Every structure is written in structure tokens, then in C-alpha cells.
Amino acid sequence: xxxxxxxxxxxGNKKEKSEKPIALELAKKQREISIAEFFEKNRHLLGFxxxxxxxxxxxxxxxxxxxxxxxxxxxxxxxxxxxIDMGNNRYRVCVEDNGPGIVKxxxxxxxxxxxxxxxxxxxxxxxxxxxxxxxASVMYGQLTTGRPARIVSKIGPAYPAHQIELRLDTAxxxxxxxxxxxxxxxxxxxTRVEIDLxxxxxxxxxxxxxxxxxxAIINPHVTITYQPPTGSQMMFVRVTEELPIEPKEIKPHPYxxxxxxxxxxxxNTENRTLQxxxxxxxxxxxxxxxxxxxxxxxLLPSMSPKKVTRENAEKMMEAIKKTKIMNPPTDTISPIxxxxxxxxxxxxxxxxxxxxxxxxxxVYRGNPFVIEAVVAYGGNLPEDKQIDVLRFANRVPLxxxxxxxxxxxxISTTNWRSYGLRQSEGSLPIGPCIVHVHIASVWxxxxxxxxxxxxxxxxxxxxVKLALQEVGRDLxxxxxxxxxxNLELTKVDYISKYLTHVSDALKEILKLDDGxxxxxxxxxxxxxxxxxxxxxxxxxxxxxxxxxxxKRENKDIDDYDDEESDESDSEDDESSDEEGSNEERDE
Numbered sequence: 001x002x003x004x005x006x007x008x009x010x011x012g013n014k015k016e017k018s019e020k021p022i023a024l025e026l027a028k029k030q031r032e033i034s035i036a037e038f039f040e041k042n043r044h045l046l047g048f049x050x051x052x053x054x055x056x057x058x059x060x061x062x063x064x065x066x067x068x069x070x071x072x073x074x075x076x077x078x079x080x081x082x083x084i085d086m087g088n089n090r091y092r093v094c095v096e097d098n099g100p101g102i103v104k105x106x107x108x109x110x111x112x113x114x115x116x117x118x119x120x121x122x123x124x125x126x127x128x129x130x131x132x133x134x135x136a137s138v139m140y141g142q143l144t145t146g147r148p149a150r151i152v153s154k155i156g157p158a159y160p161a162h163q164i165e166l167r168l169d170t171a172x173x174x175x176x177x178x179x180x181x182x183x184x185x186x187x188x189x190x191t192r193v194e195i196d197l198x199x200x201x202x203x204x205x206x207x208x209x210x211x212x213x214x215x216a217i218i219n220p221h222v223t224i225t226y227q228p229p230t231g232s233q234m235m236f237v238r239v240t241e242e243l244p245i246e247p248k249e250i251k252p253h254p255y256x257x258x259x260x261x262x263x264x265x266x267x268n269t270e271n272r273t274l275q276x277x278x279x280x281x282x283x284x285x286x287x288x289x290x291x292x293x294x295x296x297x298x299l300l301p302s303m304s305p306k307k308v309t310r311e312n313a314e315k316m317m318e319a320i321k322k323t324k325i326m327n328p329p330t331d332t333i334s335p336i337x338x339x340x341x342x343x344x345x346x347x348x349x350x351x352x353x354x355x356x357x358x359x360x361x362x363v364y365r366g367n368p369f370v371i372e373a374v375v376a377y378g379g380n381l382p383e384d385k386q387i388d389v390l391r392f393a394n395r396v397p398l399x400x401x402x403x404x405x406x407x408x409x410x411i412s413t414t415n416w417r418s419y420g421l422r423q424s425e426g427s428l429p430i431g432p433c434i435v436h437v438h439i440a441s442v443w444x445x446x447x448x449x450x451x452x453x454x455x456x457x458x459x460x461x462x463x464v465k466l467a468l469q470e471v472g473r474d475l476x477x478x479x480x481x482x483x484x485x486n487l488e489l490t491k492v493d494y495i496s497k498y499l500t501h502v503s504d505a506l507k508e509i510l511k512l513d514d515g516x517x518x519x520x521x522x523x524x525x526x527x528x529x530x531x532x533x534x535x536x537x538x539x540x541x542x543x544x545x546x547x548x549x550x551k552r553e554n555k556d557i558d559d560y561d562d563e564e565s566d567e568s569d570s571e572d573d574e575s576s577d578e579e580g581s582n583e584e585r586d587e
Contacts, residue, residue: 256366
């Protein structure tokens with residue numbers, strides 16, 4: 001004790017009993033922050049990186065909510081979007097739908113409270129997942145313009161329409177109602193959202209126009225009316241009157257849970273035995289499977305879930321891995337289907353060839369998913385540029401972060417050279433082609449809260465590549481037939497052009513009369529037709545299917561000296577198309 005005091009006096013740092021630890025001072029600066037405050041400072045995580053992207057994100061979130069609401073209410077969606085230029089980089093975004101409307105008491109929480117929604121706690125395919133989207137758009141508009149959002153909603157003809165103006169209290173993550181009144185509205189039911197915000201309206205690959213066009217492609221049952229800030233009104237009309245099959249909600253699959261989640265479920269369950277817990281809290285677990293899991297974990301099926309320790313939970317996790325359990329049911333997802341995929345693409349993209357596939361369901365981390373793909377080739381598509389990639393997740397276009405997406409990686413690592421396209425190793429192929437890939441899942445693994453790219457799960461990449469290879473084979477067959485037809489038509493052209501000259505020369509050499517010359521010409525024509533790899537009678541079907549799509553390389557041979565050559569050539573052109581379909585059937 002004396003040594004310590006002498007040391008303190010020597011150093012001049014004599015301790016005082018009244019001196020407080022610095023940790024107490026630091027503790028005074030620490031306080032809780034709300035989720036709204038966090039995203040207020042980190043709005044780029046939600047897709048509000050810049051003004052152009054902010055405008056797109058706001059339209060996207062409002063349209064996604066409208067589509068989900070209409071489909072859940074079994075209403076064919078009719079959505080009206082209007083963007084008004086208010087000057088000084090400020091825009092008013094108006095999105096109106098014919099959905100079921102929103103109960104008045106729920107409007108403030110839905111539009112002005114982050115992480116509030118009905119989709120986070122259920123395993124079911126839907127566009128929204130986190131309960132952040134539209135409320136984040138309201139927050140962004142409030143930050144950049146200081147104006148509240150205006151919502152009009154009506155739930156039925158016998159009910160009044162309510163108009164509410166809202167702000168978001170970011171410190172408490174709670175809504176603040178500015179005005180609340182009943183108004184007259186022309187719709188029997190539906191919702192209208194108006195948000196003023198700072199933005200930039202530009203056309204191009206990542207514009208609102210492109211997003212709505214792709215939304216119409218991936219949602220063929222939707223009619224969209226769009227009034228951009230400049231230019232005339234645009235309309236995307238539905239191509240089917242059938243709503244998508246409504247997906248069903250499922251419980252988590254044992255293969256998809258982790259230790260912490262299992263322990264939480266054990267603590268919160270109301271089941272009295274471990275066997276009933278496994279059968280009722282998970283999908284695809286029956287009584288026999290539950291007993292097998294308990295046996296592999298050396299636990300009694302009659303044991304109370306509340307008494308399961310962390311060590312027992314680890315044994316259960318190992319037992320689940322050893323137990324063979326059926327894949328989760330697939331009625332919880334609603335793929336679009338091959339026919340509607342093609343219809344949706346055809347109404348917006350003018351091409352000469354389309355091929356589509358809808359893969360069987362697969363599973364990642366216990367979550368079922370389906371990969372669908374469409375390829376479009378030719379038509380008005382540019383020939384000397386990289387192919388256009390259209391990425392979709394749960395019927396929503398993904399326009400940003402293409403390079404970080406598992407879909408893009410799958411396309412660039414697929415060997416497209418074997419299907420007739422040019423490609424450098426590890427890059428997207430080059431050619432007049434569009435590749436469209438859609439993932440439908442109960443929980444899409446996005447790389448960020450902005451929902452712009454799909455994470456690189458091996459199971460997802462594998463399924464995407466299998467889908468691409470399937471449509472790629474169809475494309476390769478088509479291009480092969482097209483190439484063979486071009487060669488055959490070139491031979492037909494040469495036969496028609498030079499046959500008369502050969503017969504004239506033989507007439508002079510052999511001193512033939514006109515009758516003998518015509519017989520000789522017919523004989524030569526017959527010999528040349530027989531020697532061709534594709535017979536004349538089979539060429540007709542091929543020409544009819546593929547002929548109009550071929551760009552003739554030897555244009556100079558299309559000019560003939562006499563009418564007979566023109567007629568024979570046109571007959572060959574009209575007849576030679578039928579061969580392709582015969583070859584397809586033979587294959």
C-alpha cells in the first residue's frame with residue numbers, strides 16, 4: 001500500500017477516490033436507434049442510391065404491392081401509373097389499382113412504419129418479403145421534399161373512400177397522420193398512392209419505362225396504363241384472363257433450419273411432446289419420420305420440448321441430416337408456365353424464334369423454388385452486341401446489380417457456342433438474342449434489402465444452367481435448320497440460274513433441236529435435284545417455316561434473265577420450307 005502511494009507521488013498521478021471510470025461517460029452517449037433512423041442514414045441499402053434509381057424504386061414498390069393485393073383478392077390487376085414533373089428534379093409518383101383496398105386503421109402502419117407487413121413470417125411465394133418497400137419510399141419522399149404521402153383507399157361500393165396524408169416519425173418508427181378525411185372516388189374498391197420525391201426521369205435499360213415493360217412480360221395477366229412525365233400514354237394489355245395459381249403457405253422444412261432457429265422454436269412451441277413438435281411445426285415430417293429423428297438423436301419422442309437443452313438440440317440437428325425427409329411441397333410456389341412465358345415475351349419483343357422451359361421444383365436450404373427460362377432470337381434484335389438478359393424473381397424485374405446476380409453468372413458460364421452463338425470465355429454471348437430467367441420461391445435469397453440480385457447458392461446456379469441448356473438445345477436445332485436451309489436455297493438458286501446456260505452450250509455442241517434441248521434440261525434438273533442432300537419434296541415444309549426469316553447472302557443470284565427461272569426459283573422458295581418440320585418430327 002505504501003509502495004503504491006509513493007509510486008503515485010513520484011509520477012504525479014495520485015489517485016483520487018472521486019475519479020469516475022471513463023466507461024460511465026461513454027455509457028451516457030449510447031442510445032437505442034430505430035430501424036427507420038438506420039435506413040434514413042443508409043437509404044442506399046433500400047435502393048435509393050441516386051435520384052434516377054429512387055424514382056424507379058418508388059414505382060416498383062408501389063406496383064409490387066398492388067399486384068400482390070390484387071392476386072390475393074383474386075382480381076385481375078388493372079394498374080394506372082402517372083409520373084408528374086413538378087420541376088427542380090421533383091416528381092409526383094401516382095400509382096392506382098383496382099385491388100381490394102386497405103382497412104382505414106391499417107393504412108398508417110402499412111405506409112409509414114418500416115418492417116410492418118403480413119409476408120415476413122410466412123413461407124409463401126409473394127413479391128414483397130420484408131415489409132420495408134413502400135414505407136421506405138414514403139420516408140425518402142419526406143426526406144427529399146418535406147411533403148407527406150397521400151393515400152386514398154376504398155374497400156367496397158358500400159364503404160366510403162378514405163384519404164389520409166402521412167409522415168414517418170423516424171425516431172420512433174411510427175406513422176404520423178397529417179390529415180384524415182372521407183372523399184368521393186370513382187372506383188368501387190382499390191388504392192391510390194401519391195408520393196412527392198426528388199428524382200431523375202431518363203429512358204434506357206434501367207428506367208421506369210423498362211421496368212413496366214418487363215413487368216408486363218413477366219405478368220401476362222396484368223393491364224398497365226402508364227403516363228410518363230414526357231410523351232404520350234403507354235398501355236400494356238394483358239394476354240390472358242386467368243389469374244396465377246394461388247400459392248399455399250407451408251411450414252419450414254427441417255433441412256432449412258439452423259441450430260438457433262430450432263432452439264427458438266422449441267422454446268415457443270405449445271406442443272407437449274417432441275414427436276408432436278416435429279410433426280406439427282415442420283413440413284413433410286410424419287409420425288414415423290419424427291420417431292426416426294428422435295431415435296437418431298437418442299431422445300425420447302415423449303420428451304417435452306421445453307426440456308431440450310442446447311446439446312440435445314445439436315443432436316437433433318445431426319439426426320435431421322441423417323434422416324431421409326421428403327422435399328417440401330411445391331404448391332407453395334406458382335410458376336408462370338411455358339406457354340404464358342412465351343406469350344408474355346412475344347407481346348413485347350419482336351423475334352423470329354422463341355423457346356421456353358419450366359423446370360421441375362428444386363430445393364435450397366429447405367425452400368422450394370422453380371426456375372423458368374425463355375430465349376428469343378432474331379427479328380429486330382441487334383446482331384453485334386451482347387445478348388440482353390432479363391432477370392426476374394417472383395414475377396418482379398431485377399434491373400440493377402446484374403453482375404452480382406447468380407442468374408447472370410449462370411448465363412455467362414454456359415457454353416453458348418455449342419448452340420450457335422458467339423461467346424468469349426466467362427462472358428455473355430453475342431448475337432440477336434434475349435435470355436429471360438425467372439426464379440419463383442417462397443423465399444428468394446436476395447443479396448441486399450434492395451432486392452436487386454439473387455445470391456449465389458449452388459442449387460440455384462445448377463437449376464438455372466439446366467434450364468438454359470434446355471432452351472439452348474432448341475435454339476441450336478433452329479439455327480442448324482436455318483443454316484441448312486440457306487445452303488439448300490443457294491443450291492436451288494444456282495440450279496435455276498445456270499441450268500439454261502448449260503443446256504444452251506450442250507445444244508450447240510451436240511447439235512440438238514429445241515425439243516431435245518428441253519428434254520435434256522429436264523433430265524439435268526432431275527439429276528441435280530436427286531443429288532441434293534435435302535430432297536425437293538421435303539424442302540417445301542422447311543421453306544415455309546424458316547424461309548421468310550433468312551437473310552439471303554447471295555443477293556446477286558436473285559436476279560434472273562428469264563421468267564422461267566424466276567418462276568422455278570419462287571416455287572423452290574415457297575416449297576422448300578416444309579422440310580424443317582419433317583426433320584423436327586424425324587428427330
